[in-house]
Amino acid sequence: MTNARSARQSLAWSRGLVDPALRAAVDTLPASMRRVAGYHFGWWDADGTPTGGDGGKAIRPTLVLLAAEAVGGGAAAAVPAAVAVELVHNFSLLHDDVMDGDVSRRHRPTAWSVFGVSSAILAGDALLTLAIDVLVGSGHPATQEGVRMLSAAVQELVEGQAEDVSFEDRSDVELREVLTMAGKKTGALLACSCAIGALYGGASTERVRLLHGFGENLGLAFQLVDDLLGIWGDTQVTGKPVHSDLSSRKKSLPVVAALTSGTVEAAELSVLYQRDQPLTTAELSRAAELIERAGGRTWSQDRADHLLAEAVRVLGAAEPCDRAAAELAALARMATRRDH
Incomplete structure (x- = not known):
């Protein structure tokens, strides 16, 4: 193993390859959709003035490119696949913000809160369609399978989102249900990112399957950490209000782990979660505090650690190139840190 990049170096390298192609793709959208999408990506303000806004970490496209290299392929050939998964991811964010009523993302107002619900939904739809266009227009030999793979991931993502929404009106949500939902809503696209990268890198069916498994485990670990940040994350780091998931009574993994713990804290938490009026700051x-005392925080942290270890084990079974393996493992560790 020589000259392996750090996770941050890998992300910067990926950005350098993917951003020009991503911008070129978005430029093909109708003007009204391009305006909303560019604002969401942090490229310009609501009035179109260019800005150096935060466009997100780009973990998914980086996974695509590293997975392609891990199986002996070239990153350049996988750029269309990386652009496609980033477009799908941001389609889901635009819709997710509308459904959750979130008013801030990446340290600025969400697209729907600036342009309206209808415009944000339509911009998300445009990004999803554009993702397929990018794959089809790439001319890569694996295009047909890549489109099928990405479409399957979107179907899982949508199903997971539907299940997440349905949990809001239920008081009997079980932990296994939330784990399954998170595997679809978050794990599906991360798994697809790794698998489609391997596919575009020319991997065998078995290696594609193993890279998919790596991403699947990583995706669920990532969601566990994201849920922890949704409760205890630093607003300056997350870009979201403190206790944002609790304000919306979200049935996240730490919450459900606490609610199903059978403790006195679980009973008190249940009463708070079933209140009709908004919760006060106190x-x-x-x-x-109740979630932590009921064991929800510790369970989530331990489960995330276990899934990360399993992801690295599955990655090793795919026999990746040493440098790419080290970089994928470093990226996985960074993505599941609790201070980002």
Whole structure:
């Protein structure tokens, strides 16, 4: 293993390859959709003035490119696949913000809160369609299978989102249900990112399957950490209000782990979660304390650590190139840190 990049170096390298192609793709959208999408990506303000806004970490496209290299392929050939998964990811974010009523993302107002619900939904639809266009227009020999793979991931993602929404009106949500939902809503696209990268890198069916498994485990670990950040994350780091998931009574993994713990804290938390009126600042802090005391925080952290270890084990079974293996493992560790 020589000259392996750090996770941050890998992300910067990926950005350098993917951003020009991503911008070129978005430039093909109708003007109204391009305006909303570019704002969401952090490229310009609501009035179109260019800005150096935060476009996100680009973990998914980086996984695509590293997976292609891991199986002996070239990153350049996998750029269309990387652009496609980033477009799908941002389609899901635009819709997710509308459904959750979130008013901030990446340290700025969400697209729907600036342009309206209808415009944000339509911009998300445009990005999803554009993702397929990018794959089809790439001319890569694996295009047909790549489109099928990405479409399957979108179907899982949508199903997971539907299940997540359905949990809001239920008081009997079980932990296994939330794990299954998270595997679809978050794990499906991360798994697809790794698998489609391997596919575009020319991997065998078995190696594609193993890279998919790596991404699947990583995706669920990533969601566990994201859920932890949704309760205890630093607003300056996450770009979201403190206790944001608790404000919306989200049935996240730490919450459900606490609610199903059978403890006295679980009973008190259940009462708070079933309140009709908004929770006060003090009540939100109390809810976070109850989740921790009921074991939800520790369970989530331990489960994320276990899934990360399993992801690295599955990655090794795919017999990746040494440098790419080290870089994928470093990226996985960074993505599941609790201070980002």
